[in-house]
Amino acid sequence: MSSQGRTRPPAPRAPQEPAAVEPTPRSPGRSNMAMQERLRPSGDNNPWIPDIIEDWLWGPEETPRGPDTTPAPAPGVTPPTPSPPDATSWWDAYRAESSKARRQQLVFAECDAGRMQGRISALTRDQRHGAYRDAVQEALDFLQLHATLRASGTDEAAMAQRQAEYMTEEERRLAQQQGAGPTPTPQQIEQARAERNQQDYVVEPEQSRLRWPRLSPAEQQRWNARGAAARRVLAAHINRRYPQYPVTESQIIIDFAEVERLGAVAFNDGQNHCTIGFDVVEAVELNPEFAVSTVVHELFGHNEFDRGFSVSERLFVEAVARQRGVRVEDVQLTDDEWSRFNYFESEIASLVWEFDLYIARDDQGHVNPLGSPQALMVSLMRNLQSQWAPDLVRPLLSGLYTRFRADPDVSDAAARFFADNARQHLGITL
Numbered sequence: 001m002s003s004q005g006r007t008r009p010p011a012p013r014a015p016q017e018p019a020a021v022e023p024t025p026r027s028p029g030r031s032n033m034a035m036q037e038r039l040r041p042s043g044d045n046n047p048w049i050p051d052i053i054e055d056w057l058w059g060p061e062e063t064p065r066g067p068d069t070t071p072a073p074a075p076g077v078t079p080p081t082p083s084p085p086d087a088t089s090w091w092d093a094y095r096a097e098s099s100k101a102r103r104q105q106l107v108f109a110e111c112d113a114g115r116m117q118g119r120i121s122a123l124t125r126d127q128r129h130g131a132y133r134d135a136v137q138e139a140l141d142f143l144q145l146h147a148t149l150r151a152s153g154t155d156e157a158a159m160a161q162r163q164a165e166y167m168t169e170e171e172r173r174l175a176q177q178q179g180a181g182p183t184p185t186p187q188q189i190e191q192a193r194a195e196r197n198q199q200d201y202v203v204e205p206e207q208s209r210l211r212w213p214r215l216s217p218a219e220q221q222r223w224n225a226r227g228a229a230a231r232r233v234l235a236a237h238i239n240r241r242y243p244q245y246p247v248t249e250s251q252i253i254i255d256f257a258e259v260e261r262l263g264a265v266a267f268n269d270g271q272n273h274c275t276i277g278f279d280v281v282e283a284v285e286l287n288p289e290f291a292v293s294t295v296v297h298e299l300f301g302h303n304e305f306d307r308g309f310s311v312s313e314r315l316f317v318e319a320v321a322r323q324r325g326v327r328v329e330d331v332q333l334t335d336d337e338w339s340r341f342n343y344f345e346s347e348i349a350s351l352v353w354e355f356d357l358y359i360a361r362d363d364q365g366h367v368n369p370l371g372s373p374q375a376l377m378v379s380l381m382r383n384l385q386s387q388w389a390p391d392l393v394r395p396l397l398s399g400l401y402t403r404f405r406a407d408p409d410v411s412d413a414a415a416r417f418f419a420d421n422a423r424q425h426l427g428i429t430l
């Protein structure tokens, strides 16, 4: 199976009619492959998801967050110790601020004063994952942006300008390589950009060699039964061993054909489902513990990291606007640009999230057939290095690292795993 491991579904190759997306995806057991195909998990810059659905999926952009939805503790369960009132008062003011730019200023001011990490860690786990979930995720994005800018020694405009110049240089170089001569024409530059865009970050498998379409109906039926059994075992195992990662059976979707077609191990459909196929079913049959990190990667890594916005995508969009002389609001990312400037960042974070849970082998000597976060991090680091102006790579890594250290859900070991990879693969010490 592809080394890409867990991917999210690619966005459509051509823009789809927004009307094709039904505004009713709330029911937890829903499995609509046509809809999964159309949904980009990120609400940012997405021309295919109507605003009403984006608001439902990711929360409204400029309005205060909703009321406290933390469920009451079940009978017999000790309620969590509430944090002191001043721990939440800053967050209440933050949530009440309707302007995103102003919310960014609030976080930047706390970062400058060295207080932001403390603001986050002052909340209880239940608060961070309940009433203040959206606010914390967005604040972490701003914290990451702040650290990225600080490491660059400049501001967003200067970083975007540097990236715009780099992309122009790269396109010119590519056009020249293709025989355009010392001064390529605008058409030749356009052609080079299109080809650079086709350097697919998520490689799809050879469709004629897929396993599922060659199985007989009876064999497919047997696999479906194995899948259903694996789903039951896996959900029960995670809920028993890792109550901090509650998973329902209906959140796990078995779809051998689609997972294989995408060259994935599993993917998050953007609707809080983890879709699995051959690899994860076989891993669960060996030992359900082998698949825990994959489910947490999909349902907690991507879901938590993607709630705010993508720092890389924001910088890239600004760079594209400068490079091509268009307004930021008018920049529409192609699928491949989205993969290389949005998805890769969420994927890095999800590998960090699953790091502590992955085991390479068990006590019975079985080897985990699912790829390790370590093995999967390499291609993401290389993507970052090859897509950004060289002097922006360190600031981007530094921003992510600062965020991982500030996020109470990321362990010290997992943050170190990220820093070790940056040193090992890119020679950058964070």
Ligand SMILES: [Zn+2]
Pocket: 006, 007, 008, 297, 298, 302, 346, 347, 350
């Ligand atoms: Zn992923």
